[in-house]
Amino acid sequence: MSSKRYDGPSFDAVDIIGIKRDKGTLSGEQIRWTIDAYTRGAIAEEQMAALNMAILLNGMNRAEIAQWTAAMIASGDTLDFSGLRNAAGASMPTTDKHSTGGVGDKITLPLAPLVAVFGAAVPQLSGRGLGHTGGTLDKLEAIPGWRANLSNEQMMRQLSEVGAVICAAGAGLAPADKKLYALRDVTGTVEAIPLIASSIMSKKIAEGTGALVLDVKVGSGAFMKSVDMARELAETMVALGKDAGVNTVALLTDMSTPLGLSAGNAIEVQESVEVLAGGGPPDVVELSVKLAQEMLEASGIRGADPAAALKDGRAMDVWRRMIAAQGGDPDVALPVARESEVVYAPADGVLVGLDALSVGVAAWRLGAGRARKEDVVQAGAGVRLHAKPGALVRAGEPLMTLLTDTPEKFDRAKEALADAVTIAPVGSRPASKLIIDRIS
Ligand code: URA
Numbered sequence: 001m002s003s004k005r006y007d008g009p010s011f012d013a014v015d016i017i018g019i020k021r022d023k024g025t026l027s028g029e030q031i032r033w034t035i036d037a038y039t040r041g042a043i044a045e046e047q048m049a050a051l052n053m054a055i056l057l058n059g060m061n062r063a064e065i066a067q068w069t070a071a072m073i074a075s076g077d078t079l080d081f082s083g084l085r086n087a088a089g090a091s092m093p094t095t096d097k098h099s100t101g102g103v104g105d106k107i108t109l110p111l112a113p114l115v116a117v118f119g120a121a122v123p124q125l126s127g128r129g130l131g132h133t134g135g136t137l138d139k140l141e142a143i144p145g146w147r148a149n150l151s152n153e154q155m156m157r158q159l160s161e162v163g164a165v166i167c168a169a170g171a172g173l174a175p176a177d178k179k180l181y182a183l184r185d186v187t188g189t190v191e192a193i194p195l196i197a198s199s200i201m202s203k204k205i206a207e208g209t210g211a212l213v214l215d216v217k218v219g220s221g222a223f224m225k226s227v228d229m230a231r232e233l234a235e236t237m238v239a240l241g242k243d244a245g246v247n248t249v250a251l252l253t254d255m256s257t258p259l260g261l262s263a264g265n266a267i268e269v270q271e272s273v274e275v276l277a278g279g280g281p282p283d284v285v286e287l288s289v290k291l292a293q294e295m296l297e298a299s300g301i302r303g304a305d306p307a308a309a310l311k312d313g314r315a316m317d318v319w320r321r322m323i324a325a326q327g328g329d330p331d332v333a334l335p336v337a338r339e340s341e342v343v344y345a346p347a348d349g350v351l352v353g354l355d356a357l358s359v360g361v362a363a364w365r366l367g368a369g370r371a372r373k374e375d376v377v378q379a380g381a382g383v384r385l386h387a388k389p390g391a392l393v394r395a396g397e398p399l400m401t402l403l404t405d406t407p408e409k410f411d412r413a414k415e416a417l418a419d420a421v422t423i424a425p426v427g428s429r430p431a432s433k434l435i436i437d438r439i440s
Contacts, residue, residue, distance in 0.1 A: 006036035020054035035071035037298015056192035072202035075176035091301035101133040103360035104258035107274035113318035116163030125169040132360030142266035142379035146328030211298035220255030222357025337380035337403035353422030359415040389430035
């Protein structure tokens with residue numbers, strides 16, 4: 001572990017804000033000073049908020065984004081997996097995946113053990129959900145006994161013995177990002193491409209992975225609503241990764257409709273286990289296999305067949321060891337919501353739209369997500385889907401089941417779903433495809 005403090009010249013925060021307000025370019029020293037001073041509390045929150053808004057409105061060039069990212073990495077610790085060895089003493093390449101966040105996106109759960117089957121180490125430092133997008137740690141915490149917090153030594157041991165670990169990022173990793181993200185969240189400045197790219201890549205580069213596959217989501221349930229914006233974000237992040245020596249590729253994938261047939265916590269774990277058992281929804285299987293192939297190729301492992309490892313139980317074996325190593329019982333029954341309510345199809349026809357954002361907000365309102373960091377999530381809450389776009393449906397047929405422990409939440413969840421469903425005459429086809437593009 002290491003961290004570096006900035007020891008160059010000082011600047012005036014108001015001058016820095018003025019440069020970006022007037023569409024100027026910040027120097028490397030100005031950026032390093034800004035991030036260091038903000039992390040230490042020497043730049044006020046309102047000054048950083050003004051600077052973030054100036055960046056959102058006027059952008060940053062590639063050199064500024066690279067320097068901003070490097071300064072965020074230098075604000076904290078970095079991990080080093082270069083000495084990692086498996087039980088036989090052979091060195092292990094590290095490879096990681098990051099999704100920009102979506103609804104029903106449980107891919108990390110089957111993916112991490114699936115990739116570890118082929119000898120790669122997968123250090124998946126993950127987060128909790130905030131707002132309508134779910135968090136990987138919230139999902140896994142539905143498994144009784146499972147622990148998200150590991151020391152660096154425990155993480156290294158598990159990587160070497162099991163090959164995969166999904167755990168919380170320590171507080172020391174990119175602390176500038178933790179502060180900045182919380183500020184952006186309440187000042188309308190999350191959706192700035194330079195700030196999103198530097199936020200994600202500072203954490204991934206500080207984590208020390210050798211290869212990285214980015215799953216950049218596009219559509220109503222994602223930060224990036226258009227393919228053009230998602231492509232710009234992906235290109236920026238791939239360039240940042242490569243410049244830092246991380247072999248980085250990105251896929252643009254659809255988030256106009258939820259992934260799989262569940263959005264919640266325990267129900268997403270259950271669906272992931274179905275995928276690991278060789279079944280599960282086709283879109284979750286397709287994306288898990290594609291991302292596994294990309295992660296393995298990026299880490300130099302050739303000729304692997306991830307689809308076979310899902311079918312023959314090898315990925316399930318790693319999953320079981322990964323869950324047990326963190327205190328969870330892979331055979332325990334998962335929590336089930338106390339109450340349920342069914343939403344029915346309003347007409348006959350083809351389901352051509354099932355809006356991701358609406359389903360995500362409904363799951364969140366049912367108790368699967370949190371509005372404030374300190375809120376406790378309900379393990380059993382969420383939305384189970386009975387049909388996906390492309391399906392033929394009949395009026396009165398069940399489309400979704402809403403799940404919660406607190407039935408007073410049903411009305412607000414149903415409000416979120418008021419315009420979620422689009423049914424078109426028989427013969428119509430939904431527009432979206434799952435994997436939209438690849439950027440390398
Ligand atoms: N995820 C992050 O980690 N940071 C952002 O800015 C957006 C999504």
